[in-house]
Amino acid sequence: QTVVTQEPSFSVSPGGTVTLTCGLSSGSVSTSYYPTWYQQTPGQAPRTLIYSTNIRSSGVPDRFSGSILGNKAALTITGAQADDESDYYCMLYMTSGLWVFGGGTKLTVL
């Protein structure tokens, strides 16, 4: 069974840039997996940031961007702010016709 991989944790300084990635335990992530990125704060439902690799969801600041970097999907936050401190999840649409979430990345801004 293919696993979707994410960094368990990441740290960024306020104003800095960070790139979170989303890979596969076997194979490469491409646009055909329609990567979606969600942000979740404790006790809240997830919020869509990016879908279909690089389309920003309505109301999401343009400092959030999505791309494919090498064999992974990537979420880049440019000019990180304190309230970006959250859990970030990628979700892929698999060739089986099912969806799979990555394990999530806990982002700390300090």
Next chain:
Amino acid sequence: EVQLVESGGGLVQPGGSLKLSCAASGFTFSGSPMHWVRQASGKGLEWVGRIRTKINSYATAYAASVKGRFTISRDDPKNTTYLQMNSLKTEDTAVYYCTRRSPDSAYGNFDYWGQGTLVTVSS
């Protein structure tokens, strides 16, 4: 305003059953594929399954971890989707969210989520 409101969660013994409901409002429910996602305490998100619309024969799909035990259905006139959970295991303990797949993306972007309902499987 789009709203999704889950209900039906609670405490159930291993091997038992529970049926969750998700009442939708503020959008054309009958035209929207609906999904269920769960999250164990302190853990990540897990996609559970989905149901398509009438035009797509209400087709369902499930994660391997719940296939054969969980069933998703919908009642379009009532704007409600359901998650019937049978043969529950302790590892099914989680907050269960219903979510709508946005019409903007056929393969992702769950744009609206309920507040979640807690299911606890324990003896």
